[in-house]
Amino acid sequence: xxxxxxxxxxxxxDDAPHLDGIVISKAPIGTSAASADAPLxxxxxxxxxxxxxxxxxxSNTEITELLEHGDALLRNGDVSSARLFYERAxxxxxxxxxxxxxxxxxxxxxxxxxxxxxxxxxxxARSWYSRARNLGEADAKRxxxxxxxxxxx
Numbered sequence: 001x002x003x004x005x006x007x008x009x010x011x012x013x014d015d016a017p018h019l020d021g022i023v024i025s026k027a028p029i030g031t032s033a034a035s036a037d038a039p040l041x042x043x044x045x046x047x048x049x050x051x052x053x054x055x056x057x058x059s060n061t062e063i064t065e066l067l068e069h070g071d072a073l074l075r076n077g078d079v080s081s082a083r084l085f086y087e088r089a090x091x092x093x094x095x096x097x098x099x100x101x102x103x104x105x106x107x108x109x110x111x112x113x114x115x116x117x118x119x120x121x122x123x124x125a126r127s128w129y130s131r132a133r134n135l136g137e138a139d140a141k142r143x144x145x146x147x148x149x150x151x152x153x
Contacts (some may be wrong), residue, residue, distance in 0.1 A: 095135030102128030
């Protein structure tokens with residue numbers, strides 16, 4: 001019997017870090033062994049090069065795929081690669097992608113992932129949360145206020 005299909009709004013566990021309703025864990029959720037063992041793109045790969053290009057005019061399907069790839073990478077603890085996918089979708093004007101990208105720089109969110117503050121950048125998080133707010137993402141204002149409060153602004 002195949003595993004149940006993963007839905008964008010995963011069940012939230014109070015003790016597990018989450019991002020827009022997606023529970024973040026080190027192991028992929030709802031994936032087969034084959035997809036879990038698939039190698040991630042190497043740095044400076046053609047995928048990374050393509051993601052670095054401007055992203056105007058992406059379809060909803062393409063944006064959804066970018067978000068899903070970013071979510072999968074984040075669940076595996078690969079924050080840097082997840083950022084590339086979120087940034088590409090945010091570059092196309094997607095507020096949810098900007099919100100998720102901001103979270104990958106937010107010290108509080110990274111701390112809940114157990115990654116620590118090594119990859120945190122509060123100024124970058126504020127910038128992406130602000131962009132998400134400007135793109136109409138409802139939760140962005142709360143996150144922006146939260147990080148500004150934590151940073152004493």
